[in-house]
Each structure stands twice: as C-alpha cells, then as structure tokens.
Amino acid sequence: MTYASSFLSTLDARGFIHQITDPAALDAAAADGVVTAYVGYDCTAPSLHIGNLVSIMMLRHLQQTGHKPIVLMGGGTTKVGDPSFRSDDRPLLDDERIEANKASIRRIFERFLTFGDGPSDAIMVDNDAWLSKLEYIPFLRNIGRHFSVNRMLSFDSVKLRMDRDQSLSFLEFNYMIMQAYDYLELNRRFGCVLQMGGSDQWGNIVNGTDLIRRADARDAFGLTTPLITRADGAKMGKTAAGAVWLHEDSLPGFDYWQFWRNTHDADVARFMRLFTDLPLGEIETLTSADINHAKAVLATEATALCRGREAADAAAATAAATFAGGAGDDLPSFAVVGPVTILDALVGLGFAASKGEARRLVAGGGARIDGEAIADEAAMARPGARISAGKKRHGVLVSG
RNA sequence: GGAGGGGUGGCCGAGCGGUCAAUGGCAGCAGACUGUAAAUCUGCCGGGUUCGCCCUACGUUGGUUCAAAUCCAACCCCCUCCA
Numbered sequence: 001m002t003y004a005s006s007f008l009s010t011l012d013a014r015g016f017i018h019q020i021t022d023p024a025a026l027d028a029a030a031a032d033g034v035v036t037a038y039v040g041y042d043c044t045a046p047s048l049h050i051g052n053l054v055s056i057m058m059l060r061h062l063q064q065t066g067h068k069p070i071v072l073m074g075g076g077t078t079k080v081g082d083p084s085f086r087s088d089d090r091p092l093l094d095d096e097r098i099e100a101n102k103a104s105i106r107r108i109f110e111r112f113l114t115f116g117d118g119p120s121d122a123i124m125v126d127n128d129a130w131l132s133k134l135e136y137i138p139f140l141r142n143i144g145r146h147f148s149v150n151r152m153l154s155f156d157s158v159k160l161r162m163d164r165d166q167s168l169s170f171l172e173f174n175y176m177i178m179q180a181y182d183y184l185e186l187n188r189r190f191g192c193v194l195q196m197g198g199s200d201q202w203g204n205i206v207n208g209t210d211l212i213r214r215a216d217a218r219d220a221f222g223l224t225t226p227l228i229t230r231a232d233g234a235k236m237g238k239t240a241a242g243a244v245w246l247h248e249d250s251l252p253g254f255d256y257w258q259f260w261r262n263t264h265d266a267d268v269a270r271f272m273r274l275f276t277d278l279p280l281g282e283i284e285t286l287t288s289a290d291i292n293h294a295k296a297v298l299a300t301e302a303t304a305l306c307r308g309r310e311a312a313d314a315a316a317a318t319a320a321a322t323f324a325g326g327a328g329d330d331l332p333s334f335a336v337v338g339p340v341t342i343l344d345a346l347v348g349l350g351f352a353a354s355k356g357e358a359r360r361l362v363a364g365g366g367a368r369i370d371g372e373a374i375a376d377e378a379a380m381a382r383p384g385a386r387i388s389a390g391k392k393r394h395g396v397l398v399s400g
Numbered sequence: 401g402g403a404g405g406g407g408u409g410g411c412c413g414a415g416c417g418g419u420c421a422a423u424g425g426c427a428g429c430a431g432a433c434u435g436u437a438a439a440u441c442u443g444c445c446g447g448g449u450u451c452g453c454c455c456u457a458c459g460u461u462g463g464u465u466c467a468a469a470u471c472c473a474a475c476c477c478c479c480u481c482c483a
Binding site: 231232258261262263264265266268290291292293295296319322323352353354355356357360361363364365366367389390391392 | 429430431435436437438443444445446447448449
C-alpha cells in the first residue's frame with residue numbers, strides 16, 4: 001500500500017517494513033500527529049551489534065519524521081532471559097553487569113538519536129523501573145487474567161521448546177508476559193502506541209497490543225522488520241572474527257568500515273537504504289554508476305552514523321592509503337620491544353590464532369612485511385614495519 | 401513403560417580394534433584471476449615443536465587389550481516406532 005505519513009512512506013521506501021498490525025490506522029495516526037514508538041533491547045552484552053542496527057535506524061527515521069522514540073532497556077527482562085527461538089537457557093547476569101552494559105549501550109544510541117525533553121526527543125527507559133516493583137497478587141489479578149495459557153502454549157517460540165522436550169522454566173515462560181506488560185506501561189506512562197522490532201518479535205509485540213486493548217481498551221500498533229540477510233543467504237553481521245559490534249571498544253572503526261566496504265555487490269543498494277541516510281535518488285545514482293566506489297561510500301556513511309564523521313573519514317583515509325601500499329594511522333597495531341619474528345607479529349596482531357596458523361600463513365605466501373612477501377618463517381620484523389596477512393588484513397608494529 | 405537407532409573436529413557427515421588428528425561436504429583462511437565484490441581454480445584448515453616428535457580430542461565414567469573413535473559395562477542426552 002502507499003502511505004500518507006512521511007514516517008511510514010520512508011520506512012516502506014527504504015525496505016524496513018515486514019508486517020504492521022493495522023497499517024491504515026497507524027498511517028493515519030502518524031500523518032495526524034506525533035507518534036510515540038519504542039523498541040526494546042536487552043543488556044546481555046556491553047555493545048549492540050549489526051543485527052540491532054535495523055531497528056536503531058528505524059527509530060532514527062521515526063525521530064526525523066517528527067515522532068518520538070523510546071529506547072527501552074530490558075534491565076528487568078534481562079534478568080529473566082528471552083527463550084524465543086533459543087534452544088539453550090541464557091545465562092543470568094548480575095545487576096552490576098547489567099548496569100554497566102546499559103551505560104555502554106546508551107552511548108551508541110546517542111549517535112543515532114537526539115535525547116532530551118522536547119516533543120520528539122528520544123528518551124531511554126529501563127523496564128526494571130516497573131518490573132522489579134511488581135507485586136505478585138495484584139499483577140496476577142490485573143494482568144495475568146488477560147493471558148490465556150492455551151494461547152501462550154501455541155506460540156512457536158514455546159512450542160519449539162516443548163516439542164523438543166526441553167525444559168522451559170516458568171521464569172522464561174513469563175518473558176512474553178513481561179514484554180507485553182512493558183508495552184502497556186509505556187502506553188500508560190508515555191502514550192506509546194507503537195512497538196517495533198524484528199520479525200521474530202511479532203508474537204511478543206501482538207501480545208502487547210492485545211493486552212493494551214484488553215486492559216485499557218485502547219488501540220496500539222506493532223511493526224516488524226524483515227530479517228536482513230545477505231544476497232548469498234548468509235545471516236548478516238557474522239564474520240570469522242565474530243559479531244560486528246557497534247561500539248568502538250568492541251570493534252575498531254577501521255574494521256567497522258571494512259565490514260561495510262566488503263559488502264556483496266548485490267547488497268549495496270539495499271544496505272544503503274537501510275543503513276545510511278543517503279537520499280534514495282543518490283543511492284540509485286551511486287549504485288548504478290561504479291558499484292565498487294559505491295561500497296566505499298556505503299562504508300563511510302554507515303561508519304559516520306555509528307562512529308562519527310571523523311572516525312569514518314579516518315577509516316576511509318587509512319583504507320585508501322593501505323590498499324595503495326602505504327600505511328594509514330588507523331591500522332591495528334602491536335607493541336613490541338625490538339625486532340620480533342614474523343610469526344610473533346602475526347599472532348600479536350591477531351591475524352593468526354596460533355603460531356601454527358601463522359606458519360601456515362607464511363608457507364601459503366600470505367604474509368608480508370612492508371608489502372614484501374615473506375617465505376621464511378624466521379624472518380624478523382622491526383618496529384614500524386607494516387605487517388599484512390593476505391590482501392585485506394594489515395597492521396603495524398609499534399615500539400613499546 | 402516396551403522395541404530399535406544415534407551422540408565424531410565451527411556445522412553436516414563417514415569411519416566401527418592398529419596404517420586415525422580421524423574420508424567427504426559446508427563454513428573459514430591464504431594464493432591465482434579481479435574491483436578490498438561474486439564466480440572459478442589451487443593450497444591450508446586441533447595445539448606445541450629443537451620438525452625427531454610431543455600434547456589434547458570422537459557424549460560421560462570405568463573396563464578389556466600390547467593397542468580403542470572403534471569391543472564391554474554403567475550413566476547422561478537426542479531421535480523413531482509401539483503402548
């Protein structure tokens with residue numbers, strides 16, 4: 001369908017929409033006034049990763065089209081653990097850990113959203129504020145009565161565990177109730193009428209809109225994004241090195257930039273629409289001209305959003321210098337005292353997991369010092385040397 | 401509850417007393433070709449190594465044997481069929 005509101009038409013044109021509970025009504029609400037919407041994030045790690053980026057961008061578009069984003073931190077729910085589509089229990093984290101993760105994650109959002117007190121300023125709230133204060137009996141009477149266990153058992157997320165005869169603790173079983181309750185709380189406290197999330201959250205989101213209707217007789221909406229995969233079918237954001245983290249402490253800017261630079265041809269236009277602010281017309285122009293150059297633009301723009309323009313330009317400059325044969329400022333470095341063997345340098349820079357692997361790299365002709373291929377594993381490298389493993393991984397030895 | 405089948409390296413999946421660090425496929429890494437892409441071809445692909453070997457690994461724990469991923473016992477977990 002075509003949307004009247006700039007919010008939904010933007011999301012639609014850029015490929016964010018998978019399902020909406022009542023598209024026409026939500027569109028009307030968004031065209032009519034300020035819509036307050038939220039996305040929930042858990043605090044199991046100190047950083048979010050690429051998989052969360054779609055919903056973060058959605059909140060950004062929400063704000064830029066005049067609406068109000070709420071970032072809900074699952075400080076309370078993290079103490080329970082989402083059993084959805086997981087085969088194993090998640091480890092439970094202690095309060096201290098959760099607090100530290102929350103603080104760290106907030107810094108990411110500050111890059112994408114404007115926080116404050118204005119009508120369309122973003123706010124961040126923690127569901128621990130209400131979840132940990134709940135009283136059991138009142139909760140059961142007021143909220144519990146709206147949930148049918150029969151129906152909860154029919155959700156795929158629960159059925160999966162039941163069918164496998166895997167234990168699903170009562171604690172975890174309550175997760176979906178808490179998420180629905182979060183939505184109700186946000187609706188009451190902030191007039192939040194839209195919950196967004198990945199397509200795997202559809203069931204949980206619908207639970208929330210149902211609860212709001214039953215408990216307070218009000219309408220609320222849900223919107224999910226498609227699962228973003230790469231053109232070759234692989235799940236996005238997994239590299240050999242692990243998850244692609246948004247936080248600079250977990251993944252250096254240069255590596256973040258490189259992740260985007262190495263996007264498959266077929267994904268460039270789609271990723272530009274999803275993960276940059278570039279206007280659609282410009283994306284069209286860029287990707288139909290020189291696809292390889294377009295990737296560099298994608299990398300720089302995506303990095304600028306997440307890490308700042310300066311970090312993006314630095315990464316781009318380092319990449320340009322490095323791939324031209326020089327060395328940029330932003331390369332990974334390894335501090336050494338005096339010369340070390342090529343093997344130690346490779347392991348120290350994280351290019352090889354063990355000396356054996358480093359040996360194989362040298363034997364296979366993949367190791368270079370200052371651009372010179374090294375065939376001898378006993379070769380020494382001095383501080384200041386540029387070490388390369390293959391064509392893409394580069395680092396420098398620094399004195400220290 | 402009864403009867404079968406199975407748990408092997410990141411994943412899938414062979415092996416079923418020594419020649420097994422374990423065929424093959426996928427993923428990954430490197431080389432060639434390119435565009436820091438894809439496809440294709442080639443090599444590598446548990447750890448250490450003085451390159452002789454050594455260590456750790458085939459669900460868990462014991463046992464048989466000169467020798468076990470392979471045989472036996474117990475236990476744990478998964479799957480299928482019957483009730």
